[in-house]
Amino acid sequence: MTAPSGPEAGRAHGPSGLQTPAGTVGPVRVVGTGLLGASVGLALRALGVDVVLHDPSRVTVLLARDLGAGRLPEPSDPPPALVVVAAPPDVTGDVVAAELAAYPDAVVTDVASVKGAVLAALTAAGADLTRYVGSHPMAGSERSGPTAARPDLFVGRPWVVVGTEASSPEAVLAVRTLVTDLGATPVMLDARVHDEAVAVVSHLPQVASSLVAARLRDADPAALDLAGQGLRDVTRIAAGDPALWTSILAANARAVLPALRATRDDLDGLVQALEQVVEATGPHAVPGGALGTLAAAVAAGNAGVARIPGKHGGARRAYDVVTVLVPDQPGELARLLGDVGAAGINLEELSLEHAPRQPVGLASIAVLPGLGTTLEAELTGRGWTVAG
Amino acid sequence: MTAPSGPEAGRAHGPSGLQTPAGTVGPVRVVGTGLLGASVGLALRALGVDVVLHDPSRVTVLLARDLGAGRLPEPSDPPPALVVVAAPPDVTGDVVAAELAAYPDAVVTDVASVKGAVLAALTAAGADLTRYVGSHPMAGSERSGPTAARPDLFVGRPWVVVGTEASSPEAVLAVRTLVTDLGATPVMLDARVHDEAVAVVSHLPQVASSLVAARLRDADPAALDLAGQGLRDVTRIAAGDPALWTSILAANARAVLPALRATRDDLDGLVQALEQVVEATGPHAVPGGALGTLAAAVAAGNAGVARIPGKHGGARRAYDVVTVLVPDQPGELARLLGDVGAAGINLEELSLEHAPRQPVGLASIAVLPGLGTTLEAELTGRGWTVAG
Missing domain, CATH: 3.40.50.720 (NAD(P)-binding Rossmann-like Domain)
Structure with a gap:
């Protein structure tokens, strides 16, 4: 039951194990x-x-x-x-x-x-x-x-x-x-670097996703009908298991705390800026500092997201993105991707965006920089509506 | 230059316009x-x-x-x-x-x-x-x-x-x-319902995405290497334009403020819960209330995200999802989707997940409830590795 097969089978390695073709020693x-x-x-x-x-x-x-x-x-x-x-x-x-x-x-x-x-x-x-x-x-x-x-x-x-x-x-x-x-x-x-890394790239995003999704519980049904891809992306991981995440957040509390505190402070700054906007006597009386706080928060997000590496190690915005209208029928997306492949171009990332209850989708195709124009021409030549 | 063509062209409609085939009156x-x-x-x-x-x-x-x-x-x-x-x-x-x-x-x-x-x-x-x-x-x-x-x-x-x-x-x-x-x-x-709706489904997600992404600015490069699909999804819209978003947030300050305040208060509750965890003398001394706060936040997110409608108006988790291993070569994804189409099954949602610098991707194919098992069998029969 335990003996591996293949050319390496039976090679002794230690008192109780066998060297497998793969290297890991059992049992x-x-x-x-x-x-x-x-x-x-x-x-x-x-x-x-x-x-x-x-x-x-x-x-x-x-x-x-x-x-x-x-x-x-x-x-x-x-x-x-x-x-x-x-x-x-x-x-x-x-x-x-x-x-x-x-x-x-x-x-x-x-x-x-x-x-x-x-x-x-x-x-x-x-x-x-x-x-x-x-x-x-x-x-x-x-x-x-x-x-x-x-x-x-x-x-x-x-x-x-x-x-x-x-x-x-x-x-x-x-x-x-x-x-x-x-x-x-x-x-x-090392353990400290790992824990601080996952606090920022995994645990904070989970908390943020959960908090945004939590606001939907009591939202007007009309609000849910306006949900777009942005909301869907931000809240996808909010479906995670509460017991598991409680265990993770508690076990990594020391590393998660500074990330959550910094985010709380940033959010508090935005709340105060918006309070100044609301308290201003008119649109032209809004203090410049308040608007600067809003802009700085969005700009900081721009800088942060640009650091996320893409599949080939570059920043992901290095990709060219071609967006194509796809009829919502079996085989249409396959036909599109077949045409991409026939153009000899490798697809790096793909997302398909559907509007609720509508018969079309938008496929966003990311390709290596410089290939976008070629791909657009190839797809247009094959009858596709290239949208940008 | 301005006259529309087609069967409706020239039908008078008001003093200055023409009834187009589509209905909108120009100029x-x-x-x-x-x-x-x-x-x-x-x-x-x-x-x-x-x-x-x-x-x-x-x-x-x-x-x-x-x-x-x-x-x-x-x-x-x-x-x-x-x-x-x-x-x-x-x-x-x-x-x-x-x-x-x-x-x-x-x-x-x-x-x-x-x-x-x-x-x-x-x-x-x-x-x-x-x-x-x-x-x-x-x-x-x-x-x-x-x-x-x-x-x-x-x-x-x-x-x-x-x-x-x-x-x-x-x-x-x-x-x-x-x-x-x-x-x-x-x-x-009406204007109030609209503004409150977009505050929750668009403006709050934008702020949350920006704040999470902002924490990546000073993160260890090792942390970025651990970035997964969750982080990418949560931070995609953080690439938005700071000037435009400043204008939007300021103009909708009255509706955005309650959503941001509630989120800030939720976040503050999580910070306090994690502080209690850190201050506890050992893992068995953590007060139950602190863990309850963590679990309740994640559970609230579960409930909120379940309200987002899918393409056909149902909750999106009503879909069956089939995950397939796709080699990173031109045409492979097209071949997969061709096989989905050949099975006569319509793809409802698609996402392709790539690991950095790796030669394979995972395609998650969402289909209408009840079709997942059929699709798995069809794809397995055509030689695909169905992963779940």
Whole structure:
């Protein structure tokens, strides 16, 4: 059941494991078989690695097994070479400490989205940190549980690896190997840098999205009918799981707090500026400082969004964007993209914008700089209405 | 130059206009030939309506003319039947008042994204409100100016029409007719309801997006490398024009203020909850109320985002979503969508997610409820890796 096949099968590597074609040494014990844990199991099984599953919920672990993420433990099992803890952030520290104690030869990692709190809990518990290397795959879904798992969840994603001064080189290598085996790109960061980074690029956006969406609860139904793509984009991640996000925000409170405070202060400045506008006796009596505050906030956003890298590492506004009118019928978008492909031009990003209850859509096609004019000409020549 | 062709051409309708096939009576005078004004001109010209252009910038008006949005005025022109003011919100009231005075038989509308402030300015100026009907097309772009204009900018979009008690039925009809001629859907609202609606569905999301993006200015470069689709979605509209948004926020200050204050108060509650978490002596000492505040904020966002209507009027989570791995090569996405079309299934929404610098993408295909399983089977049968 556990022997991998292929040319590397059977090559001895350590007391209890086999070198797989992919590099990760089994058996791998996955603790917590929700979306992330089950996805790790599915991906490792696809590489022929022996995966043993554990979850405090019997239903969850049986479901993960039935989906092909691994097998249940057996009394005759050798100890695991690697343990992957995929538990909620607030219990991850305790679980990692227990696994380090239970398997004194195993390397243990976790996939929690906060790293400093886990490390602090392990240090406080006196755990053997030489065999612990934290990690955090930048992958997920609004859905959760093993049924949402997929073996390619991590393909092409950054996966942060957080070694400490205490981590052994062997432990760091084992976790890096796991990351690359699963198709992700390892990004080595320390816990503080990681936690501050995700506070700004993940946790603050989640909070902002939730707060904007919360204002829609009591909005006039007429307001919802005016919802456009901007609102949809800003609030998409507001559909995230409250229990999971409570756990994440609490575990990363020290890093999230400064980002939230700064945003609160910025927002307070905007409230005060708008109060000055309302209190002014007429449009020409508005103090210039108030308008300057509004403009500076939008300009600061311009500067920030320009720093987000695009697929090829440049700023994303380096793309040319061609917008095309697409009839809302099966096959029309395929025909459009077929024509893009026939022009020999690679599509970098695509978004399709639909108005509520209307029979047309607008496809925005981003291509590498300089190709936009060519693409426009090609598409116009093929009968498409190019809108800009 | 001005006579429309077609079967309706030449049918008299009022002293100065001709009934076009589309319904709108010309000449139409467009004041302000940026993105919106030039798009109105392009769309009306495509219907054969005579369009006369005016803009305080000579370059802007000549550019709009050369792009086909209309013609320059001539001394022998009849007075316009309809004036469309497409000026920045802060000057719209003054411009509308001047147009009402200059053309005493014309209906005048404007397309500013705030309506109460314009109406207040007109009332204060003693303008003839019987001939004024405000409006606001829910369409736009991060780009601006006549070169970004397109005749289909309004197709399928809601377009709010704001009549007052003083508006004549003929004036309301003329503006509704303009809206439907341009392919948009008229939504009749009063100024207060409109302004409160856009404060929540447009102006607050803009502010939130800008504030989140602003935090990226000073972020560690490593943080930007961890940017995922959530951050990109939340910050897309942060690329908007600071001058335009300053004008919009100031003009709608009365309606935006309550939304911003409520958000500031919510954010302040989260800051206090996180402070309690940080001050707690350990993970098990965190007061339950603090965690409850975090969870309630995310849950409120869940409830709000669920109210956003989908294309067919339902809540958007009613869609089935099928996620497929797409190699990053020309034509692959087209081939996928061709296979979706070949399955006879209409694509409702599409998003393509790319990881930075990686050779694969994930296409999320939303289809009507009940069709997801069929689509998965069809795509798997055609060799695609369906990921969930």
